[in-house]
Amino acid sequence: MKSINSHFSIIISVFILLFSFQFTKMVNTIVNDYSIKIVNDYSIVLVASSELKEEELKRQIPEIHVLTEISSKKILDRLKNDMSSKNLTLLQVALPKFYSLKLEAMPNQKRLEMIRQKLSGLSSITRVETFAKTHEKVFKMFLLLQSMVYVFASFVALVAILLIFKQIRIWTYEHNRRMSIMTLFGASFFMKSAMLYRMTLVDTFLSAVAVCAVYVIAPQLTVVQNFALELDIVIPKFNILSEGGMLLGSSLIFAFIAVSIVSRKIGRV
Amino acid sequence: MEYVIRANGLNLSYGRDEPIITDASMQIKAQEFVFITGKSGSGKSTIIKSLYGELFPNMGELSVCGVDIKNISSSKLNILRRYLGVVFQDYKLIDEWTVEQNVMLPLIIGGFSKSVCIKQAHKLLKHVKLLHKINKYPYELSGGEQQRVAMARALAHNPILILADEPTGNLDSYSSEVIWNLLKGAKEHLGTTVLVVTHNIPSTLGIDYKHYFLESGVLHEVN
Numbered sequence: 001m002k003s004i005n006s007h008f009s010i011i012i013s014v015f016i017l018l019f020s021f022q023f024t025k026m027v028n029t030i031v032n033d034y035s036i037k038i039v040n041d042y043s044i045v046l047v048a049s050s051e052l053k054e055e056e057l058k059r060q061i062p063e064i065h066v067l068t069e070i071s072s073k074k075i076l077d078r079l080k081n082d083m084s085s086k087n088l089t090l091l092q093v094a095l096p097k098f099y100s101l102k103l104e105a106m107p108n109q110k111r112l113e114m115i116r117q118k119l120s121g122l123s124s125i126t127r128v129e130t131f132a133k134t135h136e137k138v139f140k141m142f143l144l145l146q147s148m149v150y151v152f153a154s155f156v157a158l159v160a161i162l163l164i165f166k167q168i169r170i171w172t173y174e175h176n177r178r179m180s181i182m183t184l185f186g187a188s189f190f191m192k193s194a195m196l197y198r199m200t201l202v203d204t205f206l207s208a209v210a211v212c213a214v215y216v217i218a219p220q221l222t223v224v225q226n227f228a229l230e231l232d233i234v235i236p237k238f239n240i241l242s243e244g245g246m247l248l249g250s251s252l253i254f255a256f257i258a259v260s261i262v263s264r265k266i267g268r269v
Numbered sequence: 270m271e272y273v274i275r276a277n278g279l280n281l282s283y284g285r286d287e288p289i290i291t292d293a294s295m296q297i298k299a300q301e302f303v304f305i306t307g308k309s310g311s312g313k314s315t316i317i318k319s320l321y322g323e324l325f326p327n328m329g330e331l332s333v334c335g336v337d338i339k340n341i342s343s344s345k346l347n348i349l350r351r352y353l354g355v356v357f358q359d360y361k362l363i364d365e366w367t368v369e370q371n372v373m374l375p376l377i378i379g380g381f382s383k384s385v386c387i388k389q390a391h392k393l394l395k396h397v398k399l400l401h402k403i404n405k406y407p408y409e410l411s412g413g414e415q416q417r418v419a420m421a422r423a424l425a426h427n428p429i430l431i432l433a434d435e436p437t438g439n440l441d442s443y444s445s446e447v448i449w450n451l452l453k454g455a456k457e458h459l460g461t462t463v464l465v466v467t468h469n470i471p472s473t474l475g476i477d478y479k480h481y482f483l484e485s486g487v488l489h490e491v492n
Contacts, residue, residue, distance in 0.1 A: 185355075
């Protein structure tokens with residue numbers, strides 16, 4: 001029972017470590033995807049007295065992705081029944097031109113203000129609406145969430161690493177007598193530590209497989225899918241080959257290094 | 270290699286304490302049977318420890334199987350230990366391994382195949398009359414039986430030199446006889462050099478031997 005418990009302390013610690021690592025990666029992807037989505041949804045509205053040329057604007061503001069004219073046809077159609085065709089023609093001439101300006105990436109508040117000032121400085125532009133406050137609130141909330149996940153995952157990872165080292169130390173002490181006897185008969189470091197390596201690597205392998213299983217299964221659960229739908233986010237798919245392989249490989253390397261450090265430190269005879 | 274063990278002006282101590290062995294010198298040739306006797310606490314086990322590299326000399330020269338122990342690297346020490354057969358006073362058997370596995374230890378370290386390890390372990394356990402306890406664990410054996418397992422382990426890989434620290438201390442006459450016969454057999458049939466640290470030399474040994482007496486940290490050759 002005691003032996004099984006000691007295996008669980010490695011399995012759970014490595015599981016937490018890998019889970020928090022993958023979770024951070026996943027949140028990062030979600031936030032990045034969401035910021036792209038915000039950029040796509042976000043646009044600056046320009047009111048101009050004359051026609052604007054995208055190339056000219058791009059020369060001054062390189063972040064500009066596309067400039068689209070907002071048609072005034074809808075406004076004129078609405079007024080069609082209330083005005084005479086003559087007045088309507090006059091209004092069509094007098095109406096300013098409306099543009100929607102999309103950016104390549106989401107700028108910060110300072111840069112957005114600079115863009116606004118540059119656009120306002122152009123003689124043909126009479127009004128600039130950036131909707132800065134709305135965009136900034138949503139975006140900052142996401143950045144805060146991302147930072148919180150980073151901090152939380154770092155603490156969890158630190159505790160998990162300490163627990164892994166502690167358990168390997170306990171195992172090394174438990175096997176110290178056998179290791180010292182083997183040393184007296186000329187066993188090499190790897191030969192006398194083979195059991196520690198085997199136990200740690202097998203437990204780490206099991207943890208990595210469990211983490212991969214969680215990240216494959218969880219996005220397929222209805223509860224998770226509904227939650228993602230409500231938040232209007234897309235949970236990235238877990239790639240078993242690249243991401244699973246990376247998790248497994250890095251955890252095995254970590255376990256190998258941890259056993260080498262601890263048993264070299266304690267197991268000297 | 271004329272001498273298997275060569276010590277000259279050897280000083281041994283634990284840490285910064287006063288030396289336990291002072292200015293000890295001995296030359297032991299291949300195939301010799303050697304006794305080191307002395308009172309309890311005279312430093313007999315300390316000499317054995319220095320010979321298998323658990324304790325390093327503070328002063329003097331010490332070579333074992335032609336290897337300078339004072340300046341030996343850990344990898345070379347590992348290799349040297351594979352040519353030694355050590356019988357410890359407290360047996361040093363691995364509790365979680367069976368009798369068979371314990372005897373196979375030096376063979377496994379030496380890189381022998383499993384079939385060779387098993388065959389040799391069975392042969393030696395038959396010699397020490399413990400073949401019927403092959404699957405028992407050390408804690409299931411008496412002190413005498415454990416010492417016989419330790420002796421079988423020391424002989425398993427046909428070592429150049431056997432170092433035995435009180436191999437018959439607290440043993441019954443039957444176990445003592447088995448152990449002395451094995452040590453004698455190793456010298457006579459395998460040409461192994463044997464160094465035994467003991468309180469008393471058995472009167473019925475029936476072979477030529479060299480005798481060193483240790484008194485107050487000083488080693489004297491008796492005959």
